[in-house]
Amino acid sequence: xxxxxxxxxxxxxxxxxxxxxxxxxxxxxxxxxxxxxxxxxxxxxxxxxxxxxxxxxxxxxxxxxxxxxxxxxxxxxxxxxxxxxxxxxxxxxxxxxxxxxxxxxxxxxxxxxxxxxxxxxxxxxxxxxxxxxxxxxxxxxxxxxxxxxxxxxxxxxxxxxxxxxxxxxxxxxxxxxxxxxxxxxxxxxxxxxxxxxxxxxxxxxxxxxxxxxxxxxxxxxxxxxxxxxxxxxxxxxxxxxxxxxxxxxxxxxxxxxxxxxxxxxxxxxxxxxxxxxxxxxxxxxxxxxxxxxxxxxxxxxxxxxxxxxxxxxxxxxxxxxxxxxxxxxxxxxxxxxxxxxxx
Numbered sequence: 109x110x111x112x113x114x115x116x117x118x119x120x121x122x123x124x125x126x127x128x129x130x131x132x133x134x135x136x137x138x139x140x141x142x143x144x145x146x147x148x149x150x151x152x153x154x155x156x157x158x159x160x161x162x163x164x165x166x167x168x169x170x171x172x173x174x175x176x177x178x179x180x181x182x183x184x185x186x187x188x189x190x191x192x193x194x195x196x197x198x199x200x201x202x203x204x205x206x207x208x209x210x211x212x213x214x215x216x217x218x219x220x221x222x223x224x225x226x227x228x229x230x231x232x233x234x235x236x237x238x239x240x241x242x243x244x245x246x247x248x249x250x251x252x253x254x255x256x257x258x259x260x261x262x263x264x265x266x267x268x269x270x271x272x273x274x275x276x277x278x279x280x281x282x283x284x285x286x287x288x289x290x291x292x293x294x295x296x297x298x299x300x301x302x303x304x305x306x307x308x309x310x311x312x313x314x315x316x317x318x319x320x321x322x323x324x325x326x327x328x329x330x331x332x333x334x335x336x337x338x339x340x341x342x343x344x345x346x347x348x349x350x351x352x353x354x355x356x357x358x359x360x361x362x363x364x365x366x367x368x369x370x371x372x373x374x375x376x377x378x379x380x381x382x383x384x385x386x387x388x389x390x391x392x393x394x395x396x397x398x399x400x401x402x403x404x405x406x407x408x409x410x411x412x413x414x415x416x417x418x419x420x421x422x423x424x425x426x427x428x429x430x431x432x433x434x435x436x437x438x439x440x441x442x443x444x445x446x447x448x449x450x451x
Contacts, residue, residue, distance in 0.1 A: 114155050122155075123147040136427070171205040172233040172424040174417060177224055178262070179238060180212040184308060185389035186366040186409055190262070193413035194236065197421070206421050215309075217241050224248050234258045234420040236413070239266050240314065258423050258430055260416035262409075264316045265433075273419055275412045275434045279316045282405065282438050283323025283364075286384050289403055289440070290324075290360045291331070293382040298332025300359025306341040307367035320364045355381065368392055368401055375400040388441065388449055396443055406439035406449060 116134075120127045125144050132138040133148040134157075140148075151157075176194055179187040198208045209230065211223040220240055227235060228251050235252070239261055242249060249266065252259065258271040265274035294300050304324060306317050321339065328335040338354065351374055360382040361371065368385025369392050375381060384403045385392060395401040415434055422428040441449055 114157060119148065119151055119155070119157070123151040171207060172421070173231070174206060174208050174420055175211060175227045175230060175232045175235045176208055177211040177213065177227050177235065177237045178413070180214055183215060184366060185391070186387050189389070190409040190413040193410035194417055197414045197417035201417070201421050204421070204425055206424070208417070215240070217244065221245055221248065228252055228255065232257060233424055234260075236260045236262065236416045236420065238262045239264050242266060258420050260420050262412060262416055264314070271423070271430050273416075273430050273432060273434055275416045275419070276316070276436065277407055277438055278435055279319035280323035280326070283320035284327045285438060286320070286362050286405065287324045287327030290362060290382060290384055291327070293402060294359050296359065298328060298335040301336045301338065301357050302328070303354060303358045303361045304337060304339045305361060305363045306339070306365060307363055307370055308343060308365050309341055317364045324362055360384070366392065369395045372400050393446060393450060396441070396446055399443070402442070404441040406441050408436055408439070412436060
């Protein structure tokens with residue numbers, strides 16, 4: 109059923125106030141009693157009221173520029189999906205006077221610093237940002253804070269920004285979920301050795317991966333205490349020359365990134381190892397279907413980045429309050445339900 113377009117008169121009738129009162133509440137002008145404002149806001153919530161953005165943007169005759177400081181597509185298929193979400197939002201919002209300027213970076217600190225500096229120097233109205241290297245580049249984040257523009261953070265949250273929203277998962281809870289799922293699969297009372305792998309990471313700049321690891325550890329330490337958990341970090345499995353020695357007595361592997369497919373050749377030699385990774389990228393999907401990966405936790409990067417741009421646009425177009433967090437559920441994907449997610 110199509111959603112009804114409620115007029116100011118309709119809202120006034122539902123709230124039992126005058127049409128002028130509704131107009132003042134919606135457009136945040138003039139004096140309105142607290143009681144009347146509450147009545148109108150309750151009705152607006154009930155009907156999920158959204159102003160006519162086309163009419164409003166045309167009336168303002170103002171264009172808005174949003175910057176997107178995100179990893180280059182070459183950094184991985186996860187970021188390719190993220191870029192698709194941003195592009196989708198850009199196309200939809202173009203008619204409202206929203207345009208985007210991209211600042212793609214590699215995960216090298218100098219490149220990220222260069223692109224973030226460029227973004228800060230532009231006259232942007234809002235910024236979508238994947239923040240890394242917060243400690244060594246603290247001076248840049250201070251400058252960004254001083255701009256007082258709305259910011260959407262993806263993957264990693266940063267505090268101290270008044271008009272900022274974090275979009276992503278509760279990473280520590282995500283790690284705990286992985287721990288619980290691993291426990292179900294192994295079912296050995298915490299006796300088996302577990303391996304946490306941060307694959308595709310050039311340095312220790314990704315705090316969201318540490319949160320996943322901490323959540324995973326917390327689950328087992330609280331339930332069994334004696335479970336042995338080893339951690340390996342690498343840009344590529346080729347850097348881990350003695351990986352086979354690590355796998356000889358491993359019962360389960362938890363990969364905190366979207367790179368679990370890089371373990372395929374090793375997992376073929378150790379079919380007993382239970383595996384959990386992240387994200388529905390093509391090579392991970394293939395690994396799941398073939399059985400080398402048992403579970404994929406879907407973070408839906410395309411939706412996260414899309415919502416990041418639309419949230420910023422909501423603020424720019426009609427000053428809708430920016431929430432502090434938009435948390436997305438983690439989908440548990442196995443071979444039996446994978447087709448439901450990739451149709």
